[in-house]
Amino acid sequence: MRRTFALVTAVVVLAASTTLANRVLPGWAYPVCGLVAAAILVALGRAAGCSWTGLGLATLRRPALVGLAGAALIAVVFGIALAAPALRTVYQDGRVGDPDFGQLLWLTCGRILFGTVLIEEVAFRGVLPGLLGATDDRWRWPPILGAAALFGLWHALPALAIGRNAAVHAVFGATPVVVLQVLAMAAAGVAGIFLHWWRHTGRGVLASVIVHFTTNAGGLTLAVLVR
Template sequence: MTEAVPFPPKRVLALVAAVVTLAASTTLANRVLPGWAYPVCGLVASVVLVLLGRAAGCSWRDLGLRSLRRPALTGLAGAGLIAVVFGVALAVPSLRTVYQDGRVGDPDLGQLLWLTCGRILFGTVLIEEIAFRGVLPGLFGATDERWRWPPILCSAALFGLWHALPALAIGRNAAVHAVFGSTPVAVLQVLAMAAAGVAGIFLHWWRHLGRGVLASVIVHFTTNAGGLTLAVLVR
């Protein structure tokens, strides 16, 4: 009698295809496509990843896409906590340098709405949460019933690698420059990727708590869009 295969070959193939899709997506978005296509690329890649997950046998629950109410409530609770943290950072002058970022520029209201509700929501948050808190954990064997470190750590590690190209500009943040001003760019890049991996674990905790990717989507969007908005306000 043959033993059951713990990791079906079709999931291995889906994992490889998902990683290739993500590598192509981040390269196209950061190096090839014009700015307006950034969210389109993220949206298309998200659909491809979900199709790969379903083709590999993952259920909608496995992908974190089955329910809305509990994930939404959990995500909104997380967004409230983040708003409190932002408020404290604004109230304490010494913390405001965290939001002084040379990458922000000087956007007007229309540009700010495009950056937050276009680029960040569809080009960054959607694909990252679908990929690293939905499809990849599902393919690695994560479940909502209990916390399993191996699939979560694997997904978090890939999330860190995903930030390899964006991390090249991390030194333009005022707080980062003040602390790591003379640090080589390559070292800063590795540190930023490691920080992204840790953030990936934190975001997966929200997905796990809310039993759905929408929870981590709301927390992630609030963090990124709120941080950008504050950076514009305090520049």
């Protein structure tokens, strides 16, 4: 019963957090909202009886090493994409704007790291799988798929702007926004499984944090470079 209550409360906290961050709060408060929500979720997980290991927060060394290996792999992929002109449209995104170096630093190390990556990894690779019964010793599909599905739903509001990406627009053209939103949410759910693999392999959320941050921050930086 404690875990059920904590799970429902966590979903409510996440729904409130994404609504506040994307529709209500000013830009500077975006990472603050993520930090507060992450702290609340960890407290809920611990109150429900989840161990630090179950939340993916027990160790740092192995998760850091696995995460850095993933970051290196992603950097290679980004390098190939940057070198191949045909792939550059993937990073041409109307949501990027024209940030200077200071703004880019804020977007990557402020908004992305604390407002996006931290809350998402703590929530969807740490607390929610733990509350759903995931363990570090073996891969269990039900809690992982449950957390991945919620991760997809979490992207409902951000997915509304996915059509502003040049590659998405080139492929889907005049596809209705609702259809693009559903597809983007489904893609986010698949990405959630991929990120949980890194968390599971690294035996800690820090591994998926590093991979997630490298993907998002690297993608934004490339989008600025090729705009």
